[in-house]
Amino acid sequence: MPSTSPDSPLLIVEDDDLTRAFLVEHLAADGYDPLAAATLGEALDHLQMVSPALILSDLTLPDGSGLDLVAHVRAADGIVSRVDPSTPVVLLTGRGAEMDRVRGFERGADDYVVKPFSYAELRLRIAGLLRRVERRPEAGVVRVGSLVVDPSRRSVTVQGEPVRLTQKEYALLLTLVREPTRVFPKDELLETVWGFRSPGVTRTIDSHACRLRRKLGGAGDEFVVNVWGVGYRLVDAAPAAAGLPGRVAA
Known part of the structure; x- marks a missing residue:
């Protein structure tokens, strides 16, 4: 069973209503606490209030890019900001070209999943990333x-x-x-x-x-x-x- 709590939800950033609703419904059914955002602005607003265990974001958003979100997370200081700069970020997108994937990883994404996607595989990727976070030494x-x-x-x-x-x-x-x-x-x-x-x-x-x-x-x-x-x-x-x-x- 997932170990996330209301204080550490999964942040889902997806502008397509059907895909966002699908992800929220199934992740909730699997025991996670999904928090939804339809735009980059909404995602940044959420990050002012909560520190998510993992972020799952579309690459192309109405007001920006999932790469902008990755950059915001990685640039966080973990002091004044609530955001942990090591928060896992998964990019979920229809852009599957090799250069798109390379750019995603170069900018700091932890995983890159191309649409159309298998939910079962995505769920396993999420679980794997969260296990890695839980095994990190509690340095500091x-x-x-x-x-x-x-x-x-x-x-x-x-x-x-x-x-x-x-x-x-x-x-x-x-x-x-x-x-x-x-x-x-x-x-x-x-x-x-x-x-x-x-x-x-x-x-x-x-x-x-x-x-x-x-x-x-x-x-x-x-x-x-x-x-x-x-x-x-x-x-x-x-x-x-x-x-x-x-x-x-x-």
Whole structure:
């Protein structure tokens, strides 16, 4: 049985109504959670809200190309964006020329299926790609004392309890947790997390840091230290006291 959940659906991007309905119906019947989009714009809107386990996209869309979607996914930073840049992408298209297939793989597609297609074969290809994802080592999991951040699952826990963060709060935490005892200047955080290149706008980062500190400190632990006049760091402690280095690669 597929292991995807409502938090990690399969994103189906197909402008043909009959094909889209067919895929959604059969994938749902096979235990997946399909999320449908008819255009590139709709697909990008969905990616602002969810992180799919796999994307199945037509190559030719009314407002763009499936290659544009592949490029968007591969260019994601996995920090501010919800999109995992390693998300499997399958291109499903009537364009079966060798050069079309080569371009698809060169641009980062994981598989290329030509219409008309066998649904049974497509389902097996999807299952195979998802198995590969599940077998990937959980590199990048970071532990700092009681705080655990898992970028691959976009999860944060303190003392084993989940902490719900907004997109910007999570991006700020992920930046700080990579070097927990380093002081990050506010200007650097503004550029890294918010994309601001002009110094002097600090109220935004101060308010987000305050909320992040409050959420992470719900169990009594102290994270997100304000270094007056400079910026922020995650912990105000020597590496041993903070439980560092704490980076786990399964």
